Amino acid sequence: MMTQLPAILVAxxxxxxxxxxxxxxxxxxxxxxxxxxxxxxxLGASLGLLLQVTHTGPVHYTFAGWEPPFGIELRIDLLNGxxxxxxxxxxxxxLPASWSMIRRDMHEKRxxxxxxxxxxxxxxxxxxxxxxxxxLYVLIEITSLASYALLAMGNSGRSPLASLNYVYLGVIGASxxxxxxxxxxxxxxxxxxxxxxxxLPSIASSQAVLVAFVFLIVGVLIKMAFFPLHIWLPxxxxxxxxxxxxxxxxxxTKVMIYVMIRLMISVFGLEYVFETLDxxxxxxxxxxxxxxxxxxxxxxxxxxxxxxxxxxxAEIGYMVGGFWLGNQAGITGAILHLINDALMTFCLxxxxxxxxxxxxxxxxxxxxxxxxxxPLTMSGFTLAGVSIIGVPPTCGFxxxxxxxxxxxxxxxxxxxxxxxxxxLISAVLFFRIFEIGYFEPLHHGHGHGHGHEHGHGTExxxxxxxxxxxxxxxxxxxxxxxxxxxxxxxxxxxxLPIVPRGLM
Amino acid sequence: MAELLSEIVDKYNYWLYIxxxxxxxxxMIVKNNLIKKLVGMNxxxxxxxxxxxxxxxxxxATIPIIENAPGHxxxxxxxxIEASQYMNPLPHVLMLTAIVVSVATFGVALALTLxxxxxxxxxxxDEIRMRLRER
Numbered sequence: 001m002m003t004q005l006p007a008i009l010v011a012x013x014x015x016x017x018x019x020x021x022x023x024x025x026x027x028x029x030x031x032x033x034x035x036x037x038x039x040x041x042x043l044g045a046s047l048g049l050l051l052q053v054t055h056t057g058p059v060h061y062t063f064a065g066w067e068p069p070f071g072i073e074l075r076i077d078l079l080n081g082x083x084x085x086x087x088x089x090x091x092x093x094x095l096p097a098s099w100s101m102i103r104r105d106m107h108e109k110r111x112x113x114x115x116x117x118x119x120x121x122x123x124x125x126x127x128x129x130x131x132x133x134x135x136l137y138v139l140i141e142i143t144s145l146a147s148y149a150l151l152a153m154g155n156s157g158r159s160p161l162a163s164l165n166y167v168y169l170g171v172i173g174a175s176x177x178x179x180x181x182x183x184x185x186x187x188x189x190x191x192x193x194x195x196x197x198x199x200l201p202s203i204a205s206s207q208a209v210l211v212a213f214v215f216l217i218v219g220v221l222i223k224m225a226f227f228p229l230h231i232w233l234p235x236x237x238x239x240x241x242x243x244x245x246x247x248x249x250x251x252x253t254k255v256m257i258y259v260m261i262r263l264m265i266s267v268f269g270l271e272y273v274f275e276t277l278d279x280x281x282x283x284x285x286x287x288x289x290x291x292x293x294x295x296x297x298x299x300x301x302x303x304x305x306x307x308x309x310x311x312x313x314a315e316i317g318y319m320v321g322g323f324w325l326g327n328q329a330g331i332t333g334a335i336l337h338l339i340n341d342a343l344m345t346f347c348l349x350x351x352x353x354x355x356x357x358x359x360x361x362x363x364x365x366x367x368x369x370x371x372x373x374x375p376l377t378m379s380g381f382t383l384a385g386v387s388i389i390g391v392p393p394t395c396g397f398x399x400x401x402x403x404x405x406x407x408x409x410x411x412x413x414x415x416x417x418x419x420x421x422x423x424l425i426s427a428v429l430f431f432r433i434f435e436i437g438y439f440e441p442l443h444h445g446h447g448h449g450h451g452h453e454h455g456h457g458t459e460x461x462x463x464x465x466x467x468x469x470x471x472x473x474x475x476x477x478x479x480x481x482x483x484x485x486x487x488x489x490x491x492x493x494x495x496l497p498i499v500p501r502g503l504m
Numbered sequence: 505m506a507e508l509l510s511e512i513v514d515k516y517n518y519w520l521y522i523x524x525x526x527x528x529x530x531x532m533i534v535k536n537n538l539i540k541k542l543v544g545m546n547x548x549x550x551x552x553x554x555x556x557x558x559x560x561x562x563x564x565a566t567i568p569i570i571e572n573a574p575g576h577x578x579x580x581x582x583x584x585i586e587a588s589q590y591m592n593p594l595p596h597v598l599m600l601t602a603i604v605v606s607v608a609t610f611g612v613a614l615a616l617t618l619x620x621x622x623x624x625x626x627x628x629x630d631e632i633r634m635r636l637r638e639r
Contacts, residue, residue: 164620
């Protein structure tokens with residue numbers, strides 16, 4: 001049983017996706033429990049794997065007994081053990097939180113939505129677990145296809161166009177990745193990450209290796225919406241159904257950043273990336289630009305989801321830049337921020353979902369006086385906002401601290417300034433919302449749909465989202481503090497052993 | 505000049521894939537019609553598929569099926585298998601998967617285009633942008 005965990009991890013949601021699509025024709029009442037079961041299986045498997053990895057070292061799994069250079073291998077070590085728990089945990093928590101929303105908005109498409117949701121999770125888990133370059137491409141495409149469809153299911157009318165623009169760029173990104181894999185295959189004759197990594201050093205001076213590296217990284221940067229290549233992201237996430245963007249926004253970009261880290265650590269090797277190539281300065285400058293541009297564009301928005309989307313663009317700059325700093329503190333910060341940012345974004349989108357469940361839109365004027373009617377949701381939102389700004393003891397502070405240390409050590413002062421300025425800008429962003437929600441009088445359009453039974457006499461009556469939505473939000477929001485307090489042991493236990501020792 | 509020419513002729517498969525890829529990219533960037541953009545996207549993907557397929561090809565080699573394999577004919581001759589006589593089948597097999605992926609992407613993209621058409625009654629991007637501004 002324990003040796004089969006990597007297969008169960010991916011197969012659980014995958015088989016559940018088929019079962020759900022069959023049951024959506026037969027009896028759609030069973031769809032929801034099956035989905036929960038599938039997600040629970042993968043959560044259990046990933047927790048088991050993390051334990052196993054922590055105690056006994058990396059886990060290898062070969063499909064059908066074909067040994068690595070020939071067959072497809074799943075390889076779980078400390079780095080992706082953590083990411084797997086993150087992905088399956090967020091995906092599992094999101095479903096009960098979003099179920100009332102899915103039931104209300106999706107009507108007869110519920111079964112389809114759940115099946116796509118499961119396929120998305122399958123893809124994300126597979127991308128994280130695989131050790132095969134071509135397999136990674138196929139799983140990236142499975143994830144992307146599921147997310148194209150999920151993002152297009154919004155009811156605003158603009159979501160299909162936004163999703164179509166995502167398809168164009170997503171395909172270019174994936175094709176670049178595929179091209180890079182092709183170059184590596186021609187050079188080494190292998191597709192297994194470990195095998196390629198063993199063969200590459202002897203030909204590291206070849207220009208073709210550089211071309212392969214550039215194609216792979218550019219492809220992944222498009223998929224993760226790194227700043228100049230981010231144009232698809234804000235529209236796609238804004239017009240998407242919140243039940244979908246709640247899981248796509250925190251996970252999709254982070255898993256792509258994980259892929260970048262994995263390629264750099266396990267395929268090309270940090271020595272090649274930081275010593276043979278002279279790209280790190282340029283990448284850190286680009287990331288600083290991404291952070292500032294994302295933060296400034298977030299300032300210009302007057303809709304909550306749009307603002308959050310631009311914050312994601314800025315946060316991607318944090319992680320990419322932190323990793324390309326190339327020293328221990330920077331890499332540690334980037335990996336820690338990957339986990340923290342997924343949780344913070346998840347928490348923000350959970351709160352946005354609760355608001356959207358009750359309000360007719362999320363323009364800032366609709367949020368006037370919202371603290372009075374939805375105090376619990378807004379408390380969760382406040383906690384996540386404070387964490388994005390980087391106030392201790394929330395988790396956002398600790399990863400930013402590592403990034404700051406890393407940038408000072410690498411003497412990357414542009415990045416340092418970008419980090420500080422963007423923290424200040426996010427303080428402005430969130431305190432503007434706190435002010436609107438706390439001090440402005442209650443917006444009159446509020447209570448749409450549910451306001452009729454309350455009447456106008458009880459304007460300040462509490463009208464919270466359904467209990468499950470609030471409970472999940474509370475759990476995640478408290479999790480932000482818990483992860484913040486535990487970040488010392490997370491770094492020592494899981495992150496530092498991955499970071500190669502040779503670095504400063 | 506002659507050197508450059510022989511460089512191009514010797515590696516014509518790479519040049520062809522680059523040209524095809526650029527045609528696809530050009531269509532995706534410049535064309536105004538959503539379907540034409542999709543066709544450009546497909547050309548782009550096909551270029552990469554052709555690139556892979558051409559890397560598996562060898563001159564004077566045959567498909568990797570062993571003739572007179574032991575076990576079929578009772579008196580089959582045992583000759584050593586020479587790798588240079590056979591093409592590399594792996595890139596071709598990989599591309600079967602890539603073709604499936606590109607077909608699936610094309611299908612999803614066409615379905616999205618249909619929804620866009622239902623919303624705006626047009627597939628021209630500038631007209632859609634005009635409608636969006638009017639709203």
